[in-house]
Amino acid sequence: MGTHLLTGAGSGIGAALADRLHARGDSLVLVARSVERAGVLAGRYPGASTLVVDLVAPGLVPDPLGPLPERLDSVIHCAGVVELAPVAELDLVSLSSQLNVNLVSPMVLTRQLVPAVRRARGLHLFVNSSAGLTASASWSAYAASKFGLRAFADSLRAEETEHGVRVSTVYPSRTATPMQEKVHQQEGRTYDASRWISVDTVADTILHVLDLPADATIPEVVVRPVVPRSV
Structure with missing residues (x-):
């Protein structure tokens, strides 16, 4: 059993992963955007600890975060937001929220959590996106945040290897989540969850990376649906 901060x-991939970890008896520290949301998570995962941190406002992230375990076997960043728009129509609010939630807040949190992960010789894992590898029309802000997250993970990996710490990035393509349903609405497309990757499949992939023996690491893994997206 390990101790993991998520x-x-x-919802989505994060909820599927938390379900798996909690079911097998691991200890969880769950980041929630509000006191109300923290209460919901505490009820769903008895015994889990919660931290209230609004990832939209990284400048307000407390330092220190609060009472935390001395050792963290993993820190897993699953939170993300997306708002599609062509560059000519990007507004500052949606641009800032995507950059803050998807990139800046993971950087701010990671900075504080480095010592606890080092003590456990643990893992920093970033749930990125296929948009962190290739940018498409109307995805500029989201893709920019995910390209940045990839760079951050790469730099962190180079720094933490000497401490026995692993850093991995998982790049899921379209996955059947509430976020994906929202994306389809923004694209004006019909949402069919059966076409896309299951959240359980992505959770299984993350668990595989997390549970690797200490003699190996998977720096990056891409997960794609079998059926390609139709035009």
Whole structure:
């Protein structure tokens, strides 16, 4: 059993992963955006600890975060937001929220959590996106945040290897989540969850990376649906 800090445990990939970890008896520290949301998570995962941190406002992230375990076997960043728009129509609010939640807040949190992960010789894992590898029209802000997250993970990996700490990035393509349903609405497309990767499949991939023996690491893994996206 290990101790893991997760963001984004309220839905989608993060919820599927939290379900798996909690079911097998691991200890969880769950980041919630509000006191109300923290209460929901505490009820869903008895015994878990919660931290209230609004990832939209990284400048307000407390330093220190609060009472934390001395050792963290992993820090897993699953939280993310997306708002599609062509560059000519980007507004500052949606641009800032995507950069803050998807990039700046993971950087701010990671900075504080480095010592606890070092003590456990643990893992920093970033749930990125296929948009962190290739940018498409109307995805500029989201893709920029995910390209930045990839760079941050790469730099962190180079720094932490000497401490026995692993850093991995998982790049899921379209996954059947509430976020994906929202994306389809923004694209004006019909949402069919059966076409896309299951959240359980991505959670299985993350667990595989997390549970690797100490003699190996998976720096990056891409997960794609079998059926390609139709035009």
